[in-house]
Amino acid sequence: MPQKVRIALDAMGGDVGASVVIPGAAISLQRHPDSEFLLYGDSKQIDEQLANYPALKKASRVIHTDVTVSMHDKPSQALRRGRKTSSMWLAIDAVKKGEAHVAVSAGNTGALMAMARFHLHTMQGIDRPAIAGVWPTARGDSVVLDLGATIGGDAHHLVALAVMGSAMASVLLNRERPTVGLLNIGVEEIKGHEEIREAAELLRASQLNYIGFVEGDGIGQGAADVIVSEGFSGNIALKAAEGTARQMADFLRQAMASSWLSRIGYLFARSAFKALRDKLDPNKSNGGVLLGLKGVVVKSHGGISAEGFAYAVDVGYEMVRCDLLTKINQMLNRDGSALAQAHTAPEDVS
Amino acid sequence: MPQKVRIALDAMGGDVGASVVIPGAAISLQRHPDSEFLLYGDSKQIDEQLANYPALKKASRVIHTDVTVSMHDKPSQALRRGRKTSSMWLAIDAVKKGEAHVAVSAGNTGALMAMARFHLHTMQGIDRPAIAGVWPTARGDSVVLDLGATIGGDAHHLVALAVMGSAMASVLLNRERPTVGLLNIGVEEIKGHEEIREAAELLRASQLNYIGFVEGDGIGQGAADVIVSEGFSGNIALKAAEGTARQMADFLRQAMASSWLSRIGYLFARSAFKALRDKLDPNKSNGGVLLGLKGVVVKSHGGISAEGFAYAVDVGYEMVRCDLLTKINQMLNRDGSALAQAHTAPEDVS
Numbered sequence: 029m030p031q032k033v034r035i036a037l038d039a040m041g042g043d044v045g046a047s048v049v050i051p052g053a054a055i056s057l058q059r060h061p062d063s064e065f066l067l068y069g070d071s072k073q074i075d076e077q078l079a080n081y082p083a084l085k086k087a088s089r090v091i092h093t094d095v096t097v098s099m100h101d102k103p104s105q106a107l108r109r110g111r112k113t114s115s116m117w118l119a120i121d122a123v124k125k126g127e128a129h130v131a132v133s134a135g136n137t138g139a140l141m142a143m144a145r146f147h148l149h150t151m152q153g154i155d156r157p158a159i160a161g162v163w164p165t166a167r168g169d170s171v172v173l174d175l176g177a178t179i180g181g182d183a184h185h186l187v188a189l190a191v192m193g194s195a196m197a198s199v200l201l202n203r204e205r206p207t208v209g210l211l212n213i214g215v216e217e218i219k220g221h222e223e224i225r226e227a228a229e230l231l232r233a234s235q236l237n238y239i240g241f242v243e244g245d246g247i248g249q250g251a252a253d254v255i256v257s258e259g260f261s262g263n264i265a266l267k268a269a270e271g272t273a274r275q276m277a278d279f280l281r282q283a284m285a286s287s288w289l290s291r292i293g294y295l296f297a298r299s300a301f302k303a304l305r306d307k308l309d310p311n312k313s314n315g316g317v318l319l320g321l322k323g324v325v326v327k328s329h330g331g332i333s334a335e336g337f338a339y340a341v342d343v344g345y346e347m348v349r350c351d352l353l354t355k356i357n358q359m360l361n362r363d364g365s366a367l368a369q370a371h372t373a374p375e376d377v378s
Numbered sequence: 379m380p381q382k383v384r385i386a387l388d389a390m391g392g393d394v395g396a397s398v399v400i401p402g403a404a405i406s407l408q409r410h411p412d413s414e415f416l417l418y419g420d421s422k423q424i425d426e427q428l429a430n431y432p433a434l435k436k437a438s439r440v441i442h443t444d445v446t447v448s449m450h451d452k453p454s455q456a457l458r459r460g461r462k463t464s465s466m467w468l469a470i471d472a473v474k475k476g477e478a479h480v481a482v483s484a485g486n487t488g489a490l491m492a493m494a495r496f497h498l499h500t501m502q503g504i505d506r507p508a509i510a511g512v513w514p515t516a517r518g519d520s521v522v523l524d525l526g527a528t529i530g531g532d533a534h535h536l537v538a539l540a541v542m543g544s545a546m547a548s549v550l551l552n553r554e555r556p557t558v559g560l561l562n563i564g565v566e567e568i569k570g571h572e573e574i575r576e577a578a579e580l581l582r583a584s585q586l587n588y589i590g591f592v593e594g595d596g597i598g599q600g601a602a603d604v605i606v607s608e609g610f611s612g613n614i615a616l617k618a619a620e621g622t623a624r625q626m627a628d629f630l631r632q633a634m635a636s637s638w639l640s641r642i643g644y645l646f647a648r649s650a651f652k653a654l655r656d657k658l659d660p661n662k663s664n665g666g667v668l669l670g671l672k673g674v675v676v677k678s679h680g681g682i683s684a685e686g687f688a689y690a691v692d693v694g695y696e697m698v699r700c701d702l703l704t705k706i707n708q709m710l711n712r713d714g715s716a717l718a719q720a721h722t723a724p725e726d727v728s
Binding site for chain 1 (some may be wrong): 440455488494509515516526530541563564573579593594595596597598599607609611613614616617618619621622624625626627628629630634635636637640642643644645646647648649650651653654659
């Protein structure tokens with residue numbers, strides 16, 4: 029375990045760049061004083077911000093670059109224009125060279141995936157990377173993946189996601205044998221895509237703690253510690269849930285402001301509302317972890333506050349402290365047989 | 379337009395059967411006194427319930443059958459065992475024969491789809507049916523389909539869904555040119571499955587009011603009047619949103635009961651909470667309409683209250699009153715060129 033956790037930040041990523049990234053890093057540093065930072069981007073903008081955060085300034089080194097990946101660049105454009113020069117690339121490069129333990133960016137997701145995959149490469153046994161997030165449920169947190177890194181995928185891909193998700197849940201949520209569910213549209217055996225049924229067979233035969241299919245409403249119920257889906261449906265589930273939460277919070281606000289009686293009620297119940305707001309704070313579930321790469325990269329939402337970015341930095345910190353990569357490698361080795369079997373699944377499964 | 383709306387009910391469908399279906403029908407009858415009912419199922423159970431609802435009894439005819447489709451039957455089993463004899467089949471058969479304008483069942487979704495498709499057949503130009511639902515959004519209601527009738531589908535299928543969904547939105551939500559969006563995991567052109575991009579091309583060239591891709595959180599924002607997705611992702615989105623809404627309602631209840639101050643606050647704000655509860659009542663969005671068949675069939679949730687089942691009956695009533703089938707046929711004819719084009723899409727689109 030490293031003495032200090034060194035975090036490489038793409039200081040220009042996201043809709044607003046340094047003005048959110050630097051204050052966010054300062055918040056996270058308060059929570060984890062054993063962090064230090066490499067800050068990549070326009071040194072003038074970064075230094076301006078750092079002037080307000082002396083503790084962060086002391087714990088940071090600024091590496092100047094003029095090149096920024098835009099939120100609108102296609103992955104191929106970003107690779108062409110920003111390779112070896114952009115703040116996003118340099119943060120990933122620091123992980124590649126061992127100068128940082130983890131890279132965090134609020135930049136364009138497609139570009140970040142493409143650069144991270146191109147430069148760090150996937151782990152042995154993993155074809156395609158995934159984005160994993162922590163989902164607050166009625167029974168504590170669950171790990172949900174893939175939230176949109178890659179679209180579609182065969183049984184092998186789903187089993188690989190299950191292995192990586194289990195590794196993340198075991199270290200992050202501290203569960204010895206995290207339960208694993210496959211996202212599907214019915215719990216009956218007969219439903220779902222062919223590859224999901226094949227993956228179910230393979231997972232049942234594996235050493236993972238597979239519990240069966242989980243429907244969309246099962247995620248929030250905490251039906252499993254790890255929810256596995258290919259990236260399209262995983263992203264749809266995440267966004268639909270986020271949208272509903274926001275919509276309900278708006279309805280609640282409107283209802284509480286609708287009459288003087290309800291406003292008085294709000295005053296009495298203020299601390300309950302505050303607890304509710306804290307519980308539902310979308311900032312707190314910020315920070316998607318790119319899994320399956322030879323290095324840890326965390327994706328923050330682009331349009332986020334400093335507080336929200338700080339949570340993404342926290343996630344990066346925790347992934348290093350709990351030694352995520354080693355755990356994933358261990359489980360890939362242990363469950364390698366399941367993955368190898370999955371590779372030939374179409375022939376093996378009747 | 380029919381003088382009376384005649385509704386065929388599968389009185390044995392759902393987790394509890396007649397004890398929910400009959401009281402539910404009675405509630406809907408109060409709201410629509412110009413309804414009459416054909417009640418299929420165990421006449422003893424039905425009559426027992428009807429004794430409590432004299433108005434409904436007067437407006438109903440009971441047709442006895444011993445055969446019930448179980449919630450656990452696979453579609454093929456249900457067809458084998460329940461064809462021509464089960465309460466579900468007989469309700470659909472009444473629509474086929476023109477004895478009823480619409481059939482409503484809270485039974486097993488797969489079985490209902492299979493029987494309705496087998497017996498009613500799909501409309502000209504439609505290969506596979508869909509389930510459409512009404513989704514309460516920040517800007518009013520939207521029509522979302524497919525909620526899980528069929529998995530996957532090519533560009534032609536997605537365009538057919540767009541046409542049927544537009545027809546439903548135009549009559550149900552009273553919008554002349556309802557906006558149509560395709561559910562996708564990014565609003566950028568580059569993202570998404572190939573068939574979604576192809577469907578986008580075709581919809582842009584069609585007479586429909588196509589507005590582009592909509593992400594999962596756009597549904598609840600009311601980004602479009604009609605949201606189109608193949609059935610897997612559509613079902614995941616629906617269930618994830620329902621689950622989140624339930625989870626937040628639970629959190630809110632806990633927060634309001636957490637201290638004596640918050641309980642006092644609750645008393646003051648009671649009517650605001652009641653308005654909120656009404657707004658979010660999941661019963662009110664009950665009733666999925668099976669689209670694409672030569673007849674109207676409505677699917678109610680299985681585990682629902684009488685009030686919830688009444689909403690599904692209301693949906694059936696409204697679909698008849700607004701003459702949904704004629705509207706769909708009109709739009710299929712008008713937009714037939716888009717569908718025909720879609721059939722050859724893989725060759726036509728570069």
